[in-house]
Amino acid sequence: MMKNKLKDKITLRPRGRKVDFEVLSALEKLLNTDFYRRDHLIEYLHIIQDTHGAITKDYMTALASLMGISLTEVYEVATFYHHFDVVESDDDKPPALTVRVCDSVSCEMNGAKKLAQTLDNYFKGTVRIQKVPCIGRCQSAPAAVVKMNPVDNATFEKVKKAINDKAYTPEIPNYINLESYIADGGYKIYRSICDEKISSDDAVNILESSELKGLGGAGFPAGRKWRILRDQQAPRLLAVNIDEGEPGTFKDRYYLESDPHRFFEGMLIASKVVGIDKIYIYLRDEYPAVKIIMEKELDKIKAKFDGIPEIEMRRGAGAYICGEESAMIESIEGKRGMPRLRPPFVAQVGLFGRPTLEHNMETLFWIRDILDKGASWFADQGVNGRKGFRSFSVSGRVKQPGVHLAPAGITVQELIDDYAGGMKEGHSFYGYFPGAASGGILPASMNNIPLDFGTLEEHGCFIGSAAVVILSDKDRARDAAKTTIDFFKHESCGKCTPCRAGTSKASELMKSEQWDTDLLQDLSQTMSDASICGLGQAASNPVKSVLKYFPNEVKDVSKA
Ligand SMILES: Cc1cc2nc3c(=O)[nH]c(=O)nc-3n(C[C@H](O)[C@H](O)[C@H](O)COP(=O)(O)O)c2cc1C
Numbered sequence: 087m088m089k090n091k092l093k094d095k096i097t098l099r100p101r102g103r104k105v106d107f108e109v110l111s112a113l114e115k116l117l118n119t120d121f122y123r124r125d126h127l128i129e130y131l132h133i134i135q136d137t138h139g140a141i142t143k144d145y146m147t148a149l150a151s152l153m154g155i156s157l158t159e160v161y162e163v164a165t166f167y168h169h170f171d172v173v174e175s176d177d178d179k180p181p182a183l184t185v186r187v188c189d190s191v192s193c194e195m196n197g198a199k200k201l202a203q204t205l206d207n208y209f210k211g212t213v214r215i216q217k218v219p220c221i222g223r224c225q226s227a228p229a230a231v232v233k234m235n236p237v238d239n240a241t242f243e244k245v246k247k248a249i250n251d252k253a254y255t256p257e258i259p260n261y262i263n264l265e266s267y268i269a270d271g272g273y274k275i276y277r278s279i280c281d282e283k284i285s286s287d288d289a290v291n292i293l294e295s296s297e298l299k300g301l302g303g304a305g306f307p308a309g310r311k312w313r314i315l316r317d318q319q320a321p322r323l324l325a326v327n328i329d330e331g332e333p334g335t336f337k338d339r340y341y342l343e344s345d346p347h348r349f350f351e352g353m354l355i356a357s358k359v360v361g362i363d364k365i366y367i368y369l370r371d372e373y374p375a376v377k378i379i380m381e382k383e384l385d386k387i388k389a390k391f392d393g394i395p396e397i398e399m400r401r402g403a404g405a406y407i408c409g410e411e412s413a414m415i416e417s418i419e420g421k422r423g424m425p426r427l428r429p430p431f432v433a434q435v436g437l438f439g440r441p442t443l444e445h446n447m448e449t450l451f452w453i454r455d456i457l458d459k460g461a462s463w464f465a466d467q468g469v470n471g472r473k474g475f476r477s478f479s480v481s482g483r484v485k486q487p488g489v490h491l492a493p494a495g496i497t498v499q500e501l502i503d504d505y506a507g508g509m510k511e512g513h514s515f516y517g518y519f520p521g522a523a524s525g526g527i528l529p530a531s532m533n534n535i536p537l538d539f540g541t542l543e544e545h546g547c548f549i550g551s552a553a554v555v556i557l558s559d560k561d562r563a564r565d566a567a568k569t570t571i572d573f574f575k576h577e578s579c580g581k582c583t584p585c586r587a588g589t590s591k592a593s594e595l596m597k598s599e600q601w602d603t604d605l606l607q608d609l610s611q612t613m614s615d616a617s618i619c620g621l622g623q624a625a626s627n628p629v630k631s632v633l634k635y636f637p638n639e640v641k642d643v644s645k646a
């Protein structure tokens with residue numbers, strides 16, 4: 087055998103950071119597992135962060151050693167997610183208590199910046215005051231969170247009181263639990279599917295006729311997705327998307343905090359009809375009350391029903407991009423949430439390389455009622471030629487912000503007048519985001535467009551997750567657009583240049599009182615055309631909207 091001369095000369099010595107055996111042993115005890123799963127890396131990081139208030143380099147080294155992976159792998163994941171505080175050592179840990187103040191559009195319009203500043207001045211570093219993107223409580227803007235406890239319509243006094251009272255945990259709202267849900271006819275449809283009183287073929291046909299579209303934002307027909315998945319080779323997986331990070335959106339939280347079993351029943355029906363072997367539920371970290379509710383109710387379901395697929399819940403870690411379906415799959419696999427290039431599509435090659443049915447939680451929420459009441463019950467709800475209804479998350483300058491269930495195809499004016507109680511006192515309607523942060527901005531003069539998938543695109547907008555933010559004469563569209571571009575800059579995963587550099591550059595250009603409109607237009611178009619995923623493709627929509635519909639707000643320097 088030939089000798090490898092080079093190898094002979096190498097003396098093996100430990101490279102990189104050395105494992106601290108005391109830390110290693112403490113971590114072993116903390117994680118308390120016989121088998122380290124690579125896809126559980128983010129779960130392990132959560133445990134360290136929750137226990138120690140940060141993740142030190144020693145802990146990352148010990149974790150890499152226990153998992154048998156490189157330190158780089160642990161480091162790149164830990165630093166990707168905003169909810170992990172990666173620090174050199176214990177001396178660099180942030181203060182024990184963090185207060186998060188949302189500074190996305192609706193909160194920003196309601197004084198979030200001033201609130202964060204006042205809190206910062208008062209606590210002077212003893213409490214960490216962090217400005218964070220939308221936490222899904224936009225109907226109660228400005229919203230803050232004291233450790234895990236959300237404070238709605240937050241004021242300095244309210245936050246200070248929560249801190250003084252050490253009120254750190256979320257209140258659990260009243261919701262329909264398993265017992266009440268069953269007493270009211272719940273899981274009847276699921277049982278009909280199991281007993282084949284409703285065949286799987288019929289279920290898919292009904293779903294297709296109902297024209298239920300994916301409610302996560304893309305609007306892909308749900309029935310067609312099920313059909314595609316059924317044609318794929320088993321084992322098949324279901325990944326439920328409850329990342330709900332799109333600023334302005336809070337419908338998923340609303341339904342989960344009031345009627346979680348309607349969603350669980352839809353999830354079990356989908357699993358049965360499509361032939362799902364395992365379910366993963368990805369829940370954003372900003373919804374701790376939902377986590378408590380879901381864990382409790384899922385335990386009951388597992389005890390109640392035989393033969394359901396294994397269900398695993400995964401906790402996001404503060405990264406908006408993980409709502410994008412392929413990024414979510416990467417995150418469930420324990421990696422950085424970076425979107426995959428397609429094809430192949432996740433329906434063919436998804437989670438762990440298996441065909442994956444990926445759904446927004448609300449899409450599954452409506453399945454039970456559609457199968458129970460019939461396809462036309464759902465389809466007939468629409469107006470102006472549209473089908474079904476939408477759960478509009480309405481926030482901004484209206485009297486009654488909240489989730490309003492209204493027909494697809496309703497106009498924004500009808501939504502304001504008939505559902506949201508009209509404009510707030512002293513405010514007149516000026517403009518609106520028809521589809522959350524990425525769906526663009528329209529002026530009040532365009533108040534008669536039916537709101538639905540496919541109706542807004544010709545105006546450079548889209549409905550997305552049906553989050554409508556209402557601006558008034560007290561707001562400027564350019565400020566709202568600046569807030570959103572800063573959000574996208576913060577949340578860009580960095581994988582592709584048009585988005586990573588484009589959001590930064592646009593944010594810089596928009597700081598100036600006078601905009602270089604030619605350059606911004608060019609940059610926006612490049613981002614839309616050349617970015618890998620929907621984040622970068624849509625990030626400049628609000629900028630383009632300002633240029634097109636609110637030109638008076640930005641004095642143009644490019645033509646000077
Ligand atoms: C940047 C970005 C963020 C997204 N965030 C979410 C999200 O938070 N929740 C969600 O359900 N879908 C989100 N989506 C849409 C998903 O990629 C996917 O289309 C959806 O979850 C599919 O489920 P559905 O067909 O039931 O809507 C996002 C898409 C993009 C491009």
Ligand code: SF4
Pocket residue numbers: 407424425577578579580581582583585586617618619620621622623
């Ligand atoms: S568009 Fe943005 S978020 Fe999407 S892959 Fe590129 S850098 Fe990442």
Ligand code: FES
Pocket residue numbers: 188189190191192193194219220221222223224225227228229333334335
């Ligand atoms: S909670 Fe602040 S904008 Fe959504």
